Amino acid sequence: MAKSRQPRIGIMTQLRVFGLRHLQVFFYSLGKMSRQPFSTLMTAAVIGIALALPSGLHLILKNAEALSGSWDGATQISLFLKRSITEKEAALLQKRIRRLPDVDKVRFISREEALKEFKQLSGFGDALKALKQNPLPSVLLIRPTQNANNPEGAKKLLTRLEYYPEVDVAQLDMQWVKRLYAILETVRRGVLVVAILLSLAVLLVVGNTIKLAIQNRREEIVVMKLIGGTDAFIRRPFLYSGFWYGMFGAFIAYLMVQISMLTISGPIETLTGLYQHNFDLSGLNFSASFLLFFSGIALGLGGSWLAVGRHLREIEPS
Amino acid sequence: MIRFTHASKRYQNGYDALQDINFYMPAGQMAFLTGHSGAGKSTLLKLIALLERSSRGQVFVNGQNTAKVSRRRIPFFRRDIGIIFQDHQLLFDRTVFDNVALPLIIAGLPHREIGKRVRASLDKVGLLGKEKTYPITLSGGEQQRVGIARAVVNKPPLLLADEPTGNLDPDLSRDIMHIFEDFSKVGVTVLVATHDLALIESLPYRILQLKQGRLNYDSETGDTHG
Numbered sequence: 199m200a201k202s203r204q205p206r207i208g209i210m211t212q213l214r215v216f217g218l219r220h221l222q223v224f225f226y227s228l229g230k231m232s233r234q235p236f237s238t239l240m241t242a243a244v245i246g247i248a249l250a251l252p253s254g255l256h257l258i259l260k261n262a263e264a265l266s267g268s269w270d271g272a273t274q275i276s277l278f279l280k281r282s283i284t285e286k287e288a289a290l291l292q293k294r295i296r297r298l299p300d301v302d303k304v305r306f307i308s309r310e311e312a313l314k315e316f317k318q319l320s321g322f323g324d325a326l327k328a329l330k331q332n333p334l335p336s337v338l339l340i341r342p343t344q345n346a347n348n349p350e351g352a353k354k355l356l357t358r359l360e361y362y363p364e365v366d367v368a369q370l371d372m373q374w375v376k377r378l379y380a381i382l383e384t385v386r387r388g389v390l391v392v393a394i395l396l397s398l399a400v401l402l403v404v405g406n407t408i409k410l411a412i413q414n415r416r417e418e419i420v421v422m423k424l425i426g427g428t429d430a431f432i433r434r435p436f437l438y439s440g441f442w443y444g445m446f447g448a449f450i451a452y453l454m455v456q457i458s459m460l461t462i463s464g465p466i467e468t469l470t471g472l473y474q475h476n477f478d479l480s481g482l483n484f485s486a487s488f489l490l491f492f493s494g495i496a497l498g499l500g501g502s503w504l505a506v507g508r509h510l511r512e513i514e515p516s
Numbered sequence: 517m518i519r520f521t522h523a524s525k526r527y528q529n530g531y532d533a534l535q536d537i538n539f540y541m542p543a544g545q546m547a548f549l550t551g552h553s554g555a556g557k558s559t560l561l562k563l564i565a566l567l568e569r570s571s572r573g574q575v576f577v578n579g580q581n582t583a584k585v586s587r588r589r590i591p592f593f594r595r596d597i598g599i600i601f602q603d604h605q606l607l608f609d610r611t612v613f614d615n616v617a618l619p620l621i622i623a624g625l626p627h628r629e630i631g632k633r634v635r636a637s638l639d640k641v642g643l644l645g646k647e648k649t650y651p652i653t654l655s656g657g658e659q660q661r662v663g664i665a666r667a668v669v670n671k672p673p674l675l676l677a678d679e680p681t682g683n684l685d686p687d688l689s690r691d692i693m694h695i696f697e698d699f700s701k702v703g704v705t706v707l708v709a710t711h712d713l714a715l716i717e718s719l720p721y722r723i724l725q726l727k728q729g730r731l732n733y734d735s736e737t738g739d740t741h742g
Contacts, residue, residue, distance in 0.1 A: 425666070
C-alpha cells in the first residue's frame with residue numbers, strides 16, 4: 199500500500215510554511231476586498247459609524263468631566279458666623295481653620311464686604327440703603343484640599359466645622375456638583391448601553407457580509423472540501439476578511455471622531471473663552487484609539503467567526 | 517485498496533441507490549465502473565470518497581474502515597484520494613497553476629516544492645506551458661486534464677474519476693484514458709466510472725457493472741449476478 203509519499207518536512211520548515219500561508223491569506227483576503235472597493239467601503243463605513251458614535255460620546259463625556267473638574271472650587275463650604283463675633287475673632291478663627299488638614303484656602307468676607315458684594319450683584323442696592331443696619335453676617339469661605347474635594351470628604355469637613363462655637367450656620371455648596379456627577383454617571387451608563395447595542399450591530403453587519411461572501415464562494419468551498427481542505431483552512435480567508443472589515447471600520451470611526459472634534463474645537467474654545475476659562479478639547483488619546491481599533495478588530499473577527507461557524511458546515515460537496 | 521462488504525446505501529427518501537455490494541480492488545489495479553445512469557456509479561464513488569456513508573455493510577479504503585473516519589478526519593482521508601469530476605470542478609478565478617497547486621497548499625508544502633510538483637504534474641498531462649492561463653480559456657479536454665493534474669499532484673495512492681470523458685470526443689477520451697493507464701502503471705489504483713462502453717471494451721482492464729444498485733457483472737470473477 200503506497201503510504202507516506204510526502205517527503206519529510208522539518209518542524210521549522212512546517213512552522214515557516216504555516217506562517218507564510220497565514221501571511222498570504224492575510225493579504226489575499228485584503229486583495230479580494232480591494233477588488234470590490236465600493237461594497238467594501240460601504241460595509242466598513244457602516245461599521246465605522248457604529249463605532250464612531252460610542253467613541254464620540256465617550257469623548258464628549260470625558261471632556262465634560264475635564265471641564266467640570268477644572269472649575270476649581272467645585273465644592274465650597276460657607277461658614278456664616280454669629281453676629282456677635284468681631285472681625286478680630288473671625289480672623290483668629292480663620293487662622294485656626296487654615297491649619298486643619300483638609301483645608302486648602304480660607305477666605306474671610308466681612309459684613310461690610312458682604313453687603314457691598316450683595317449690593318453689586320443683586321441690584322437691590324437702593325432697597326438696602328433703606329435698612330438702618332447691615333443684616334448680613336460675616337462669612338468664612340472654605341475650600342477643601344484635593345483629597346477632600348468629593349461629596350464624602352467635604353461632608354466630614356462640614357460636620358467638623360459646624361462644632362466651632364463662632365459658627366452660626368455651616369453650608370456645603372455642592373448640590374449642583376452632586377447633580378452634575380449624577381448627570382455624568384447617567385450619561386456614562388447611556389454611552390455604555392449605546393456602545394453595547396452598536397457593538398451588536400457591528401457583529402451582525404460583519405456576520406451578514408461574511409455570510410454573503412461564503413454563499414458567493416460556495417463552489418470554491420466545495421472544491422476545497424473535495425480535495426481535503428480542513429475547516430480551519432477554509433475558514434481562514436473569511437476570518438481575515440472579518441479582521442479587515444473591523445480594522446477599516448475602526449479607522450473610519452477614528453477619522454470621523456477626530457474630524458468632528460477638530461470641527462467643534464474652534465467654537466468650544468470661543469465659548470469657554472467667554473467664561474474666562476482656558477479649556478483644551480481633547481481628542482482620542484492613545485489608549486482610547488487602541489481600544490477603538492481593538493474592539494473594531496475583535497468585533498470583525500467575532501462576527502465572521504459566527505457566520506463561518508453557522509454557514510460553512512452547511513456547505514458540503516454532494 | 518478498496519473493499520466493499522455487503523455495502524448498501526439508502527437515501528433518506530427511501531431510495532436504495534446501492535444494495536449489497538461486494539468487491540475487492542487490490543492496490544495498483546485499474547478498473548472501470550459501468551452501468552446506466554442511475555445504476556449507482558456516482559453513489560459508489562461517493563462512498564469511497566466519504567461524500568456519503570454507507571447505510572449498511574462496510575467500505576474499506578486504503579486499509580481504513582470509512583465508517584470509523586470522523587468528520588474531523590475526513591479532509592486528511594481525502595488527501596489520499598485524487599478525485600476527477602465530469603464537470604472538472606476547477607476554480608475559474610485562479611490560474612491553471614493555482615488550481616493544480618491547491619492540494620499542495622492545503623497540505624502545507626513549502627513554496628519551492630509546490631512549483632516543482634505542479635510543473636511535473638502538468639507535464640504528465642501535457643499542459644506544461646499553460647500554468648499562467650485561466651481555465652476558462654482552455655478547451656474541455658484541456659480543462660479535464662487540469663482536473664487530472666490537480667488530482668494527482670499530491671501523489672495519492674488512489675484515483676477516482678466520475679465520467680471523466682463525458683463531454684469529450686472519442687480521440688480526447690482515449691487520451692484521457694491513456695493518462696490513467698500511465699498512473700496505473702506506476703502503482704496508483706484507478707477506478708473510473710463511465711458509460712462509454714466502446715472505449716473500455718478496447719482496453720484490457722477489469723470492469724464492474726452496476727445495475728439498479730446491484731453489482732451485476734465483474735469481469736474478474738466472471739460472475740453475472742441477478
